[in-house]
Amino acid sequence: MSKTSLENRSIPVEKFAFVNRDEKLTDTKFVDKPVGYLKDAWIRFCKNKGSIVAAIIIAAILMFAFLTPAFFTRYDLTFMDVYYSKKAPRNIWLRDHLGICDGTVERDFNEKNLILMLGIGVGAEDYEGSGKLSIADGKKSYYQPMREIGDPKEVTGMIGSKDKTIYTCRLDTYLEYGFQYRSIEQSEYSKIREYEEATGIHVLYPLVEDNEWNFDPANANYWYKSKKGTPVKLNKSGKGKEIPYSEDMVLEDNYMRDEEGNPLYYIYTGGGDIDSAQYKVRVLYYNYYRYVNGFEPEYLFGTDSQGYDLMLRLASGIKLSFLVALAVSAINLTIGAIYGAIEGYYGGTTDLVMERISDIINNVPFIVVATLFQLHLAVKVGPIVCLLFAYVTTGWIGMAYRVRTQFYRFKNQEYVMAARTLGASDSRIIWKHIFPNSLGTIITSSVLVIPGVISGESMLSFLGIVKLGNETTTSLGTLLADSSSIWTTYPHLMIFPALVISLLMICFNLFGNGLRDAFNPSLRGVEE
């Protein structure tokens, strides 16, 4: 024993004083707020940058899905235009300012078709049939589908056809359709005329004579005189002389004209009184669309195979896939938690029997379950409900297994015994005392269910086992399945849904892993 402590022993009595004779002695209050389990998890989650980014991306995709119909697109789910189906993304503002989203595709043309396309621009400008505008003038037209013309290439040795010159061009797919014959009522005709006056946009164009120089009377784009598609110039004796393609070539129009030589804009085809008389007219479809809808056709994501706005379809697909996934997650959570709790808490024979049952259900291949539900019930309750059934039949087993494990861990601990001694009922012990321990596991796995359902749904739709698409609803997988045979020509049909699904999958997995690390720090880095 040291010297100091010996000295301390001999303190005189007077030096002692009672510290707190009059006050109560209590624990001091915590200065900070207590950190609960969920708060703790939240703090850990916030430290995980990857998961935060993933959560933000998921939120953005969901915002996109729910806000698109109201804010981002002017179309609604029933709006479709058959002539503008499978069109590439196009946005006029972006095209003019950034040079992207111009709705163009690259395609090879031979000379005849090149002239046909260039002719659309010339025809759109040459409103009166003056016959003065050259191809070069037509190129400047706003309605010129050809945006870039590549250098000519000689292609030789093609099977079944002659050697020919090929131009690889970029063309605006929205203008490519060009002119069209329509049959309209006289009242509409006068309305279009009023519209033309008011806006200065030309919708109606002269009709084309159906004579030997009209190569294809059904195609309104052959407004010029041609012999088998090659433009000709008539000489005095009425014989056509083929003109070679060049920048300066002037196409000779083949318009219908009256006695004074003015072009005809309509012909009466019969029927009705003064309002409902049918007129055959030739319209520039791009401007007809503007007349009908009041805006130019522009779809930021392009249009799908039927002519719906792809952005809107995509949004409704995300919504459907996500809602299905959420429903599955919620139902599985309920069933799995109850089943697992009963299994784990009672143990013994109950556990054995229930485990066998879930084992059997678990071993039925999912694809067979999904198929059987579709074949049996799709007509009665609809494919979406069938898909839900299929997921619910097998999906809860994983959840039940996790809850059961948690129950085995906690049910023999002292605090549970204490609760039982105090007279707590079985259900109280299960739900109040043991179940909260498995909360972290449950939250994590219900989030990780969502990407599984989304990818499963898209796979089943892709394989054609589940058919979710109709006019108003669609799913991500259905969009992909629709594009699977034509995506090489129209890549945007595949790129957007595939991109969204991949993003959703990656982000949900990252987000789920972040949650798992937050709730069970001991499991960090362990992959399932």
Added chain:
Amino acid sequence: MLKYVIKRIVLMFVTLFIIVTMCFFLIKLLPQEYPQEAAQKEAMMARLEAQGYNKPLIVQYIRYLKNIFTKWDFGTSWKIDKMKPVWQVFTDRFPPTILINLYSMLLATPIGILLGIYAAIKKNKWQDQLISTSVMIFVSVPSYVYGFLVQYYLYFKWDLLPLTVYSLADAGGSWFTWKMFVSMLAPVIALSFGTIAQLCRFTRAELTETLTSDYMLLARTKGLTRSQATARHAMKNAMVPILPMLLGSVVDILAGSFVIEQIFSVPGVGQLYLNSITLLDYDVFMMDTVFYTFIGLAAGIVTDISYGFIDPRIRMGER
């Protein structure tokens, strides 16, 4: 050990039996479609009657089981291959499925494991970060995306491989010709991405765990270099869970991949299943169900049992 194995196998067949029974009744309750043509319909009806398809379901079921056990007869394919026994229709589809999956496994396993080992050794360095991030992406992206990408680059862009798998006749009548092999490469590559990523992730997780364990420290203290210790001690232990998983996926090879077979039009088992649903060829559908259930169960058993063989520390009976 033997007792455990036998117990597992018996249990497997009980489970299989129950599932088959359920599916049989569910499938037989579906409406049957008959051919439009009168002669064909008559032939089909006669055949159906001869096989007892008009009897009550329970009688049909007993007959179905009896045929399987006595004659290995799983019924008749009515639509896909007209009037051929289902077993034959089925086994005809085996070779392409097995070959594609086998090639893919042979390609993916070494790459996946090596990448996983590399990532584990370089843990928390940039190489590991790179591998782990790309693994995360590759695991999450659905398989048809790989299918599309492979088709786009290898066929449309670079024109290296054919668009779809050749039919037997195009490739010289055998599944093993060089031409056939080349045409199978595209689906093989598409299949491999996911497998490589999964294997890599699994290997990395296992190996990092063993690398940080105490016996590694002991091995280093004994005087082994880092690479010696890793190769002799850590690798062996890390392989304990990996090998059973690989064995399980060998069994899974038989089941094939629906999506990849659909995209590359492989005339395999997965496509047969899809055809049997679209054409409502119920006997084939039934056979497929039995087969997939069996494969699933068998893969599980092989995985579990191989644990015991590979690592004697794991006593199977107690698990």
